[in-house]
Structures are given as structure tokens and as C-alpha cells.
Amino acid sequence: MKQKKDVQQGTLALMVLKTLDVLGPLHGYAIARRIEQISGDLLFVNQGTLYPVLLRLEQEGAIQSEWGPSENNRRARFYELTKAGHKLLEAEKRDWEQTAAIIARFFEVKAKDLS
Amino acid sequence: MRPLKRFFARALNFAVSRSGDERLREEIESHIAFQADENIRAGMNPEEARRQARLKFGALQAIREEYHAQKTFPLVENLVRDFRYAARNLLKYPSFAITAILTMALGIGTTSLVFSLFYAVVVDPYPYRDAKHIVQLGFVGKQGPLGFMAVNTVDFETVRHASTVADAMLADPSDPITTIAGYPEDITVARLSSNAFEFLGVAPLLGRTLTADDRDKQLIVLGYRFCRSHFQCDANVLGRTVDLDHQQFTVVGVMPERFTWEEAAAFIPLSQDINTEETHALFLRPKNAVSAMDLSAEMLTLVRKFVLAHDDVQLPAEIHLVAAPIVQTRGNMAQRWVMQLFAAVCILLLIACANFSILLLSRTNARHHEFQVRHALGASRRRITHQVLVEAVLIACCGGMLGVGMASMGVAALRNSLNRSFLPTEATLAVNVWVLAFSTLVSVGTGILFGLMPGFHASKNLSGLRLNPQFASRSIGYRRSQRTLIASQVALALVLLAIAGASIRSFVALYKMDLGFNSHHVLAFRLPPSGGQDSSWTTRVGYQAQLREALSRIPGVMAASIGEAMPTGGGMRMEYGLPTERYGADMDVKMPRADFEFVDSHYLSLFDIPVRSGRGFSQDEQEAAEPVALINQAFARRLFGVENPLGRMLRVPPLVAGYKDVARPPHATEMVRIIGITGDVRAAWIPGAPHRETIYLPESLFATPYSLLVHLRTSGDPFSILDTARHMIKQVNPEQAISNPRTLDAILSEDLRSRDRWLAILTGIFSGSALFLAVIGLYSVASFAVCQRSREFGLRIALGAAPSEILRIALFAEMRMVLVGMGIGIPLTFIVRRIMGSVMATASKDLWFLLPASVTMILVSAFATYLPARQAARVDPMVTLRSE
Numbered sequence: 001m002k003q004k005k006d007v008q009q010g011t012l013a014l015m016v017l018k019t020l021d022v023l024g025p026l027h028g029y030a031i032a033r034r035i036e037q038i039s040g041d042l043l044f045v046n047q048g049t050l051y052p053v054l055l056r057l058e059q060e061g062a063i064q065s066e067w068g069p070s071e072n073n074r075r076a077r078f079y080e081l082t083k084a085g086h087k088l089l090e091a092e093k094r095d096w097e098q099t100a101a102i103i104a105r106f107f108e109v110k111a112k113d114l115s
Numbered sequence: 116m117r118p119l120k121r122f123f124a125r126a127l128n129f130a131v132s133r134s135g136d137e138r139l140r141e142e143i144e145s146h147i148a149f150q151a152d153e154n155i156r157a158g159m160n161p162e163e164a165r166r167q168a169r170l171k172f173g174a175l176q177a178i179r180e181e182y183h184a185q186k187t188f189p190l191v192e193n194l195v196r197d198f199r200y201a202a203r204n205l206l207k208y209p210s211f212a213i214t215a216i217l218t219m220a221l222g223i224g225t226t227s228l229v230f231s232l233f234y235a236v237v238v239d240p241y242p243y244r245d246a247k248h249i250v251q252l253g254f255v256g257k258q259g260p261l262g263f264m265a266v267n268t269v270d271f272e273t274v275r276h277a278s279t280v281a282d283a284m285l286a287d288p289s290d291p292i293t294t295i296a297g298y299p300e301d302i303t304v305a306r307l308s309s310n311a312f313e314f315l316g317v318a319p320l321l322g323r324t325l326t327a328d329d330r331d332k333q334l335i336v337l338g339y340r341f342c343r344s345h346f347q348c349d350a351n352v353l354g355r356t357v358d359l360d361h362q363q364f365t366v367v368g369v370m371p372e373r374f375t376w377e378e379a380a381a382f383i384p385l386s387q388d389i390n391t392e393e394t395h396a397l398f399l400r401p402k403n404a405v406s407a408m409d410l411s412a413e414m415l416t417l418v419r420k421f422v423l424a425h426d427d428v429q430l431p432a433e434i435h436l437v438a439a440p441i442v443q444t445r446g447n448m449a450q451r452w453v454m455q456l457f458a459a460v461c462i463l464l465l466i467a468c469a470n471f472s473i474l475l476l477s478r479t480n481a482r483h484h485e486f487q488v489r490h491a492l493g494a495s496r497r498r499i500t501h502q503v504l505v506e507a508v509l510i511a512c513c514g515g516m517l518g519v520g521m522a523s524m525g526v527a528a529l530r531n532s533l534n535r536s537f538l539p540t541e542a543t544l545a546v547n548v549w550v551l552a553f554s555t556l557v558s559v560g561t562g563i564l565f566g567l568m569p570g571f572h573a574s575k576n577l578s579g580l581r582l583n584p585q586f587a588s589r590s591i592g593y594r595r596s597q598r599t600l601i602a603s604q605v606a607l608a609l610v611l612l613a614i615a616g617a618s619i620r621s622f623v624a625l626y627k628m629d630l631g632f633n634s635h636h637v638l639a640f641r642l643p644p645s646g647g648q649d650s651s652w653t654t655r656v657g658y659q660a661q662l663r664e665a666l667s668r669i670p671g672v673m674a675a676s677i678g679e680a681m682p683t684g685g686g687m688r689m690e691y692g693l694p695t696e697r698y699g700a701d702m703d704v705k706m707p708r709a710d711f712e713f714v715d716s717h718y719l720s721l722f723d724i725p726v727r728s729g730r731g732f733s734q735d736e737q738e739a740a741e742p743v744a745l746i747n748q749a750f751a752r753r754l755f756g757v758e759n760p761l762g763r764m765l766r767v768p769p770l771v772a773g774y775k776d777v778a779r780p781p782h783a784t785e786m787v788r789i790i791g792i793t794g795d796v797r798a799a800w801i802p803g804a805p806h807r808e809t810i811y812l813p814e815s816l817f818a819t820p821y822s823l824l825v826h827l828r829t830s831g832d833p834f835s836i837l838d839t840a841r842h843m844i845k846q847v848n849p850e851q852a853i854s855n856p857r858t859l860d861a862i863l864s865e866d867l868r869s870r871d872r873w874l875a876i877l878t879g880i881f882s883g884s885a886l887f888l889a890v891i892g893l894y895s896v897a898s899f900a901v902c903q904r905s906r907e908f909g910l911r912i913a914l915g916a917a918p919s920e921i922l923r924i925a926l927f928a929e930m931r932m933v934l935v936g937m938g939i940g941i942p943l944t945f946i947v948r949r950i951m952g953s954v955m956a957t958a959s960k961d962l963w964f965l966l967p968a969s970v971t972m973i974l975v976s977a978f979a980t981y982l983p984a985r986q987a988a989r990v991d992p993m994v995t996l997r998s999e
Binding site for chain 1: 118120121143149150171177
């Protein structure tokens with residue numbers, strides 16, 4: 001059985017932002033599902049850890065939320081990206097890509113390239 | 116930006132204590148419902164579907180807590196909660212709370228009191244701008260200091276514009292006679308260079324200060340106290356006139372109370388005189404980053420240049436200048452004194468803190484069961500330590516507040532009873548912001564520091580043990596800590612007792628010391644030179660004789676003396692030599708100096724200073740200015756050894772040297788004949804100081820233009836004849852002022868010994884408090900121990916031990932720690948005394964002081980442990996056995 005990873009908060013926040021960016025307003029469960037689907041059920045140990053992250057993002061003004069009816073008429077709290085959230089996502093994305101590119105280059109390097 | 120936004124959101128949540136729990140609960144519910152729906156769709160039965168959904172969501176409580184932690188500030192929230200809990204706890208055990216708070220109040224209160232003294236004397240003694248950097252330049256010759264640099268008003272301009280000097284000022288005290296009060300009195304007036312107020316950076320209370328334009332005008336700025344005592348001190352005083360030596364000065368301003376510049380009553384401009392003979396004391400502030408060396412070097416070059424312009428002045432060959440901050444040149448003794456007190460009070464604070472720790476340890480131990488339950492329920496070590504620390508800080512802060520209250524009462528008391536000469540005149544003793552900040556810092560700091568040990572013990576998770584409130588051996592760690600604290604407390608208390616003992620002893624020694632003269636029933640006052648008299652020698656000597664004769668006629672006056680010396684004064688330091696020796700012009704370096712006392716023929720008998728051999732001089736010799744002298748035994752020993760000095764001659768060059776304004780007899784000579792040897796007179800404020808070498812000469816040989824000193828020995832209360840004395844003097848000369856009438860005993864105890872007296876009183880209070888605290892500490896440790904061991908004692912009694920045996924065991928268990936503490940304390944005392952001895956000139960060097968201190972310590976400790984021990988001996992064995 002493959003081991004599930006517990007995501008770091010920063011990474012999780014970035015995934016939340018991207019998910020909301022792509023799919024528009026979603027409630028908590030839908031966000032969790034979506035992240036699980038994309039990451040192939042490998043990511044969450046506990047879905048519940050999502051909620052403190054959502055709260056933090058909201059306190060920072062990156063997302064906003066309100067109660068609303070869901071597709072099957074349950075009451076759920078819907079989260080939506082704000083303008084600041086868009087900006088934040090862009091910035092984080094750039095950061096992430098940069099980091100990833102650097103790391104990738106490290107992995108590609110072979111001993112003979114350095115000599 | 117984002118963290119800030121988040122901070123505000125959290126702060127808002129915290130402030131309105133909005134509970135987000137409702138929202139989270141609903142969200143979780145809906146989340147789980149979604150998941151369960153999906154699970155049902157996947158074919159589970161509803162119950163299993165919900166269970167799986169919950170599992171997938173994770174530990175609810177953990178997530179709630181994390182959510183909450185995100186929402187506000189958990190640290191602050193816990194802190195508030197801990198404070199509330201601590202306060203409740205204190206209210207629940209008021210006797211503990213009161214003892215602990217009083218302990219800390221005593222420690223912090225006394226420390227704050229001494230800190231306010233420290234602040235007034237050491238940190239901020241002067242109201243001048245940048246006072247730290249104002250210096251005077253002192254000449255130092257081969258034989259030591261020779262006085263401070265002074266310049267005339269012309270050279271002053273050169274000094275001001277020297278490359279190393281930022282700015283400078285001149286100041287000279289003068290004591291003119293004024294008649295504002297209706298009778299003549301002499302006041303101290305500072306003559307200041309026109310830039311002085313700007314240099315010192317002080318603003319006037321009313322009106323304005325003096326400026327460069329005022330330099331030759333008859334204007335005066337009043338000091339606050341003088342203004343209060345002589346006028347209705349409001350804006351109307353501006354424009355009034357004040358007469359000084361028959362000249363009219365117009366008031367232009369009043370200075371604030373604190374500014375007095377060396378105790379001046381008022382300030383007038385220093386006239387830009389052409390008289391380059393007159394020099395004035397120089398104060399200057401060097402430029403930034405100029406070293407003291409560079410400053411002194413440049414100034415010495417300037418001084419050499421100034422001296423070249425005068426033919427009659429010569430600089431000694433080997434001389435250099437030293438820049439001395441005014442903070443050092445004035446009030447040096449007070450600083451040492453305060454430092455010493457501060458050291459003593461810090462020891463007291465440490466003792467109070469140890470006591471506080473002991474009390475807190477007993478308290479936490481009694482709550483041991485509670486802490487173990489908390490551990491079992493999942494509280495972390497950190498949380499429990501925090502809680503105990505918060506309690507400690509709360510107690511310390513309550514104590515601190517009470518202590519500051521005590522300190523401000525103490526400050527008020529000290530301000531009323533301290534003599535004015537005691538602190539630097541411009542220092543203000545008050546509980547100010549800095550003192551408050553200091554007290555707060557000490558409270559919180561000691562609370563945390565001394566709460567750590569109890570916190571450590573409380574947070575120990577003895578999870579292997581049962582949660583049994585009766586568990587007996589749990590307190591071993593507590594006991595060890597408490598005993599360590601007790602031992603160190605005893606050691607410190609011993610040190611403090613020894614310090615107090617030393618200062619009390621040295622004070623008593625001062626009082627008991629044989630001064631070599633009789634100071635009781637003597638009234639002393641000054642006669643400032645009165646205007647309108649010609650200052651010829653004959654007039655002066657005649658006037659003096661007339662006054663003396665008038666004063667001695669007063670009923671109740673047994674003897675009267677008018678001269679220029681007083682036995683507490685130390686005399687004028689002047690040069691002398693033997694007639695056979697020749698000296699060059701370079702007097703400063705080569706001639707020895709002694710104290711010269713210019714007195715009249717009644718001085719020695721008035722003060723009961725014995726004439727050991729030879730004779731004193733008579734009234735006739737005084738009036739005829741016979742060149743005769745008496746020397747004291749110390750001087751005789753030094754100069755003549757075993758030879759008989761009677762009839763030998765002494766050369767005293769100053770008797771004929773060209774001093775301005777000094778009146779001399781028509782037949783002035785520098786040779787005087789020794790006709791008698793007197794007993795030695797001691798400096799009244801230093802026990803055991805060597806006798807000074809003193810020469811007594813008829814005052815008529817060297818009549819200075821300065822004020823005369825009158826001494827009257829009375830049969831009753833010295834002050835009762837003051838009015839008559841005023842009257843008699845007025846009859847001789849209506850313009851003659853009288854200043855500063857006091858008894859000689861008052862001068863001794865208030866001026867010369869007041870520091871030692873207050874040091875003795877304050878360290879006495881401190882050590883008394885230390886003893887008291889040690890008693891409380893010992894008592895609480897002993898009764899705690901007895902409580903802990905009551906089961907053991909009960910068993911012992913049940914097995915046949917006699918109560919006296921139990922009493923012995925209980926008593927000696929604690930006394931052992933007292934002895935260990937004393938074992939540490941005695942060597943510690945030696946070290947402290949070694950340090951103190953280098954600071955404190957008056958410390959007696961013998962070691963007997965340890966005996967009373969140790970005996971007191973043992974007696975007091977025995978008393979403190981006896982009460983609980985007696986309780987132990989009375990344990991009822993049946994109660995113990997039943998509780999098993």
C-alpha cells in the first residue's frame with residue numbers, strides 16, 4: 001500500500017488557491033475532493049486539516065466565504081478567490097515554478113557536467 | 116501586508132472573543148454529510164458510510180484546536196486564562212497570598228527606594244543640558260591636586276574658541292549683603308558669564324535669563340527658593356529691585372526650583388571687566404569625539420601662553436591638567452554612599468526572592484495532586500510551567516505595586532528628613548518614570564526567575580506514580596530545593612547583617628570618638644564682612660575685640676571667640692618651613708604644608724583643647740599681633756621628633772606674601788616663635804584617620820577679608836542667647852549681618868556625620884527586614900516539613916518515641932540547613948567586606964562583627980523552627996494510625 005503524504009500548509013494553500021481559480025466558488029468538501037482527485041488520493045491523511053488553512057487564507061484576505069445551498073440542497077460554506085487572492089496565486093505560482101526549476105536542474109546535473 | 120491583515124483579523128476575533136466554533140461545527144457537519152452521501156452511493160450502509168466519513172475527516176478535536184489557534188492568539192488567550200486562574204488561586208489561599216505579596220513588596224519596595232536615591236544622585240544629579248560632558252580642568256602638581264583652572268574674562272574668549280572646546284562658561288560665587296528682608300544678611304550669588312544659561316540649557320520659570328547683551332547691566336535672575344522666601348513669587352516680582360552691597364539690581368527672571376548652580380540664591384552677569392587680575396572658575400564642554408588627553412594638552416598650552424603675559428606668576432615646572440567631569444568633582448561621596456546602599460538592598464531583594472520561591476514551592480507542592488491530574492488529562496509540561504510562572508509573576512507584580520507605594524512613602528520621608536547637604540543640591544529625590552520602570556522590570560523579572568524552580572517541580576510528570584493525593588515520597592525534590600534556598604537565604608542574611616553591623620559600629624565609633632575638643636553647648640555663626648568699613652588692620656582688630664567683648668557680656672555666655680577657624684573645618688593649608696632652610700620661588704612643589712588655624716586667644720580654652728606644654732597666647736599678644744604660634748602634638752612629633760620645640764622658630768612665608776586684601780600688622784614678619792603644644796583635634800567624620808598637623812596663630816597676623824567665625828560657649832541651650840547676641844552685635848555695628856547660626860553638635864551630626872547616620876539607619880532597616888524574611892522562610896519550610904512528616908512522627912510516637920525526641924528531630928532537621936547557610940555566609944562575608952572595605956573608608960576592619968550577627972541568626976532560626984517542631988511533638992498517633 002502506498003503511504004499517504006501529509007501536505008505542508010503552504011503547499012496546501014497553493015492547491016486551494018489554484019483549485020478555486022480553476023473551478024470558481026466551491027465548498028470545503030468539494031475543494032478537498034478536487035485536491036484528492038488531482039493528486040490521486042495520495043495527499044490527505046485528514047481532510048479536516050483543510051479548514052484551518054481556509055481560515056488562514058480568509059484572514060489574509062485571499063479568499064472570501066459565505067453560506068449557500070449546494071448542488072444537492074445542503075447548506076454549505078462556499079469559498080471564492082478575491083482579487084488579492086488572484087495576485088497571491090500568481091506570485092506563489094511564480095515562486096513555485098522557480099523553485100521547481102532550480103530543483104529540477106539539480107536533479108538533471110550529472111557528475112561529468114560539473115567536471 | 117498579508118501578515119498585518121491577518122494580525123488584525125486575529126486581534127479582532129480576540130477582542131470580541133467571537134466564537135468561530137459554531138461555523139466550524141456546521142462546516143464539519145456538512146463536510147461529513149457530503150462524504151457520507153458519496154460513501155452511500157458507493158454502496159455502504161448509512162451507518163458505515165458516516166463512520167468512514169468521520170475517519171477520513173480526521174481527529175475532530177485536533178482540527179478544532181488548530182482552527183482555534185489560527186483564529187486568535189492562543190498564547191495570549193492562555194495567558195489571560197492563566198492570570199484569571201492564578202488570581203482565583205490567590206484569593207482561595209489568602210494567607211499564602213498575603214505572605215508572598217508582602218515578601219515581594221518588602222524586597223521590591225526597598226530596592227525601588229534605593230534606586231530612586233541612585234537615580235537622583237548618580238544618574239541624573241544635575242538639571243543642566245548634557246551634564247555628563249561638562250568638565251572642569253584640574254591642575255595636578257608633583258604633590259597632588261593644586262586646584263581648578265580659572266581664567267579672566269579676556270582669556271575666556273580664547274578658551275571658548277579653542278579647537279577642542281565646544282563651549283565654555285565662567286562662574287564665580289560671591290556673597291554680597293542684601294537688606295531685602297529688612298535686616299542685613301549675606302546670600303550666595305553666582306556671577307555667570309553671559310552665555311552660561313545657554314551653556315547649561317535651562318529655561319527660566321518666569322521672565323527671562325541673562326544674555327550676552329546684559330553683561331554690564333545691573334540685572335539679576337532669582338533662584339526659586341530665594342524668590343519664595345523673600346517675595347511673593349509670581350510674575351509681579353519681575354522688575355523689582357534687589358540691593359546687593361548697596362547696588363540696585365533689577366529682577367528679570369526666576370529660575371525653576373531645581374536649578375541652583377552650587378546653592379546660589381540668585382544669578383547676576385559677570386561684568387566684562389578690564390581687570391585681568393581677577394580670574395573665574397572655568398567650566399567647559401569638549402567637542403564630540405575629543406579625548407580628555409587632547410583637551411588637557413591644548414588647555415595646558417593655552418595656560419602657558421596666558422601665564423607668559425604676567426610677570427609675577429610662575430607655573431611649577433612639573434604640572435599637568437586633568438579634565439574632571441563635574442559629576443566627579445562634586446558630590447563624589449554621595450555616589451559611593453548610594454552604591455553601597457544599593458549593594459545592600461540588592462542582597463535584601465535576593466533574600467526576598469528566595470523567600471518567595473520557598474513559599475511558592477510549598478504552595479505548588481500542596482497542589483501536587485492537582486498538577487498530576489492535569490498531566491494525566493494531557494496538559495503539556497510547558498503549559499503547567501507557564502501556569503506556575505504566571506502565578507509567580509502575578510504575586511511579584513502585586514508585591515511590586517505595594518512596594519512602589521512603600522517606596523514613595525519612604526522617598527517622602529527621606530526628603531523631609533535628609534539634610535540638604537546630604538545629596539547634591541540639584542538632585543531631586545522622587546519616584547519618577549524611571550523608578551517605576553525599574554520596579555516593573557524587577558517585579559516581572561524576579562517573578563519569572565524565581566518562579567522557574569517551582570514551575571519546574573510542578574511540571575514534573577511523575578506518570579509512573581499513582582494519582583494518589585496521599586503519596587508520601589513525592590516531595591523529595593521540593594525539599595531539596597527548599598533547603599538549598601533556605602541555606603542561601605541564611606547566608607545572604609548573614610552578609611547583610613554583617614554589613615549593617617559594620618556600618619552601625621562605624622557610626623557609633625564616630626559618635627564615641629574623642630574628637631580632642633568639646634563640641635557641646637557651642638553656638639556657631641558667621642559674620643560676613645560688612646560694607647562701609649575701612650579694612651585697615653587696626654580697624655579690623657579693634658572691631659573684632661569690640662565684638663568679642665560685647666558678646667562675652669551676654670548672660671549665659673561662658674566664653675566667646677572670634678576668629679577664622681572652627682575645629683571641624685580643617686584650617687587653611689599653607690606652606691611653612693624651618694628658618695635654616697631656603698626655598699625657591701617654586702613653592703608649590705618644595706615646601707611642606709600644614710593646617711593653619713587663625714584664632715583668637717580664647718579659642719583653645721573655649722573648646723577645651725588642652726595646652727600640653729608651654730602656654731597659650733594672651734589677649735594682649737593677639738591685639739599686638741605678636742608672632743607666636745602653638746603647634747599640635749602631631750606636628751611637633753613630625754617636625755622636631757623628640758626635641759623640645761618650645762622656643763623654636765618657624766618660617767611661614769604666606770604671612771608676608773603679597774595677597775590681595777589681606778590686612779597685616781605694621782611689623783609683619785614671616786618668622787614665628789613656638790610657645791606651646793596643644794592636644795590633637797580629629798577630623799570628625801573619619802574614625803581612625805591620622806591627626807592633621809595643625810598650627811594655631813593669632814588671627815591678627817593674617818586678617819583675611821573673608822567672614823569671621825563666632826563661637827559662643829553657653830551654660831544652657833545655645834539657641835536661647837541668639838537674639839541677645841543679634842542685639843549686641845547690632846549695637847556695635849548696625850550693618851553687621853549674621854549668617855547660619857547653628858550649634859556645633861548639629862553641624863557635626865547633620866553635615867559631617869549624616870551620611871554615616873543614614874547608612875547605619877537604612878542598612879539597619881534592611882538587615883532587620885532580611886532577618887524577618889529569613890524567619891518567615893524558615894518557619895514556612897519547617898511547618899511544611901512537619902506537615903509532610905506527620906505520618907512518620909505519628910508512627911514514631913506510636914512506637915514509643917518521647918515527644919522531646921520528636922521535638923529534637925524536627926528542630927535539627929532545619930537547623931542543619933541554617934548551619935550550612937552560615938558556613939557559606941561567613942566566607943562570603945569576608946569577600947564582601949574585602950570589596951566594601953575598598954569602597955568604605957569608615958569600615959572597621961576587625962572581625963568581631965561576625966559574632967553578634969551569627970548569634971542573632973542562630974537564635975532567630977531556632978525560634979522560627981521551634982514552633983512547627985513543637986507541633987510535630989504533639990502529633991496524635993491515633994489519628995495517624997487511623998488514616999493508614
